[in-house]
Amino acid sequence: MPDRDKKLQCLIDATEAGILARAADYSDAMVMAEQIFSALKNPGGLDTKEPPARLEACGHLENAYRQASRGPEPIPALRDAFAAIEPALAWSRRPKSAQVAEDFYDNHANAIIVGEGGLETRRDVRIGVSLLAPEIVYPRHHHPPEELYLVLSPGEWMQNDGPMVAKRAGDLVHNPPNVWHAMQASKTPLLAIWCLWIGN
Numbered sequence: 001m002p003d004r005d006k007k008l009q010c011l012i013d014a015t016e017a018g019i020l021a022r023a024a025d026y027s028d029a030m031v032m033a034e035q036i037f038s039a040l041k042n043p044g045g046l047d048t049k050e051p052p053a054r055l056e057a058c059g060h061l062e063n064a065y066r067q068a069s070r071g072p073e074p075i076p077a078l079r080d081a082f083a084a085i086e087p088a089l090a091w092s093r094r095p096k097s098a099q100v101a102e103d104f105y106d107n108h109a110n111a112i113i114v115g116e117g118g119l120e121t122r123r124d125v126r127i128g129v130s131l132l133a134p135e136i137v138y139p140r141h142h143h144p145p146e147e148l149y150l151v152l153s154p155g156e157w158m159q160n161d162g163p164m165v166a167k168r169a170g171d172l173v174h175n176p177p178n179v180w181h182a183m184q185a186s187k188t189p190l191l192a193i194w195c196l197w198i199g200n
């Protein structure tokens with residue numbers, strides 16, 4: 001079994017620490033968190049084929065990092081771990097993003113960290129990151145895998161057509177399977193790491 005890259009392990013550990021720091025507030029999300037991080041004890045394949053690539057929206061990363069540095073521990077440590085692997089990521093746009101609101105296309109970026117197209121190829125878990133420029137809305141979407149977002153910079157979040165709710169750095173958003181959800185950046189960029197539990 002190949003060893004996992006140290007920077008990637010550091011990012012995984014910091015993500016787990018960020019989620020577990022809020023276990024008491026989000027107890028309904030802890031079953032999936034346990035499944036994800038126990039699966040990740042075994043490294044997957046390391047044969048990523050996607051070359052690193054940045055998009056225009058990545059120019060907002062520095063500002064997002066400044067917001068994250070004001071968050072509670074362990075969010076500043078997670079920001080550092082993320083910044084260390086960011087140059088290796090293949091940032092891309094959401095599929096069909098040209099058909100969303102006109103300002104969405106060049107003002108958002110997503111990247112897979114763990115999972116197909118990421119730094120470690122595997123099927124059971126997908127971890128990625130989403131970045132939105134100030135004021136930009138990430139469109140309402142849903143998907144079968146259960147999902148947990150860890151907020152690194154503040155923004156507003158919606159679930160099940162409810163109202164937009166402000167989330168601060170360190171907060172979690174737990175989306176049960178197929179729940180509709182969306183998010184919007186405030187006056188600063190929105191940055192969040194998301195984890196999907198796909199299972200076997």
Ligand SMILES: [Fe+2]
Nearest residue numbers: 141143147181
């Ligand atoms: Fe999602």
